[in-house]
Amino acid sequence: METLLFLGGGILLGFLLRKKNNMRAAVDKSITVMIWVLLLFLGISIGANQQVIDNIHVIGGKALVLTIGGIAGSIVCSYFVYRKYFKA
Amino acid sequence: MKGTLITLLFFVSGCLLSVYGYTPQFLVENDLSTYALYALMTLVGVSLGMDESSINILKKANLGLVLVPISIGVGSIVGSGIAYWMIAESFTEGMAVGAGFGYYSLSSIIISSTYDSILGVIALLSNISRELFSLLMAPILVKLFGKMAPIASSGATSMDTTLPVITRFSGKEYALIALFSGIVLTILVPLLIPLIL
Numbered sequence: 001m002e003t004l005l006f007l008g009g010g011i012l013l014g015f016l017l018r019k020k021n022n023m024r025a026a027v028d029k030s031i032t033v034m035i036w037v038l039l040l041f042l043g044i045s046i047g048a049n050q051q052v053i054d055n056i057h058v059i060g061g062k063a064l065v066l067t068i069g070g071i072a073g074s075i076v077c078s079y080f081v082y083r084k085y086f087k088a
Numbered sequence: 089m090k091g092t093l094i095t096l097l098f099f100v101s102g103c104l105l106s107v108y109g110y111t112p113q114f115l116v117e118n119d120l121s122t123y124a125l126y127a128l129m130t131l132v133g134v135s136l137g138m139d140e141s142s143i144n145i146l147k148k149a150n151l152g153l154v155l156v157p158i159s160i161g162v163g164s165i166v167g168s169g170i171a172y173w174m175i176a177e178s179f180t181e182g183m184a185v186g187a188g189f190g191y192y193s194l195s196s197i198i199i200s201s202t203y204d205s206i207l208g209v210i211a212l213l214s215n216i217s218r219e220l221f222s223l224l225m226a227p228i229l230v231k232l233f234g235k236m237a238p239i240a241s242s243g244a245t246s247m248d249t250t251l252p253v254i255t256r257f258s259g260k261e262y263a264l265i266a267l268f269s270g271i272v273l274t275i276l277v278p279l280l281i282p283l284i285l
Contacts, residue, residue: 006126007248007267010133018138027135031252034128035223036098038249041124043102044111046216053107055209063185063213065175066168070186071218073167074240075233077159082236085152086265 099220125248132252132263139260156265157272160240164189165280168214180284185211187280189243189273190218190250195281203285219245226253235259239266244277246270 017023046052105111168186173179185207188195192215200208222229222242229237235258242250247270254266 006129007133007136010130010135011137012133013130014134014137014139016137017134020138024135024138027131027138028256031128031131031135031256034124034131035252036094037124038128040098040102041120043099043104044106045102047103047106048111051209052213055206056213059206059210060213062172062175062177063210063217065171066182066185066210066214067217067221069171069182070164070168070189070214070243071221071241073163073165073170073186074160074243075163075229075237076167077163078156078236078240079233081152081155081159082234085155086236087234 128252129248132255135255136260136263139263153265153268156236156239157269157276160243160269161187161189161273161276161280163240164243165284181207184281184284185214187277187284188215188218189245189277190215190222191244191274191277192216192219194277198278198281199285202282218243219249222246222250223253226250226257230257235262236265239269242266242270244270244273247274 014027165183165186169179169183172182172185184199184203185195188199188211192212195215196208196212199211218241222238222245225241226238229241238250238254238258239246239262242254246254246266251263251266251270255263258266
């Protein structure tokens with residue numbers, strides 16, 4: 001939850017800097033780079049987890065089935081809300 | 089597509105570095121990902137704060153806004169339950185993993201310590217791949233199912249790790265919806281999983 005403090009602080013900072021239009025492109029580029037860094041870290045932490053590596057072929061299939069079910073179900077359900085309340 | 093491949097390359101590189109033991113020692117000793125996430129959150133905040141139009145969408149849809157995390161939560165839990173039941177596994181266990189909403193650290197800890205460690209690892213893998221899928225497939229989901237789809241796919245992670253890609257591909261006007269939905273679902277994870285199991 002402490003990530004929300006940084007987000008809130010960032011929003012405040014961004015609000016104060018909202019007139020500086022030349023900063024927007026730099027901020028967006030920095031976001032892309034940080035996504036790359038975090039994905040590299042995510043990969044490193046998965047590769048270092050021996051429990052995940054050893055069982056990946058056994059439980060990976062089950063996990064994938066659950067992922068597909070969960071994503072499909074949430075997209076279908078929220079689509080009705082999207083159609084009724086959000087789609088212009 | 090080029091962006092997706094570059095993103096995937098970073099993840100795969102991380103896996104390979106770690107598996108073959110080439111991870112720099114300072115990365116193993118210091119958990120830098122927390123600080124990287126803080127930096128990312130601040131940057132996303134700045135990006136949102138500079139965008140004055142994003143507040144307007146909150147004024148448009150109040151009931152609709154509340155229904156976003158509710159529909160995503162119900163769809164995720166029931167969808168995972170049905171999928172698991174279809175491969176001759178427990179419907180209840182499927183629902184519990186689905187109630188992780190992509191929050192893999194917390195959901196796998198709750199499931200493995202209160203129920204079963206193997207299902208905990210399954211929850212870890214399933215919810216990590218949900219986050220990964222959402223990060224990589226966001227532009228394709230928007231094209232196929234509309235701007236809400238990446239928020240649905242991201243689940244609880246739409247308030248932090250996947251918020252940047254949602255902001256980029258659904259638009260800044262969806263950032264606050266993603267934030268709201270992600271916060272609600274994150275709060276629900278530790279409440280729903282013990283109730284289901």
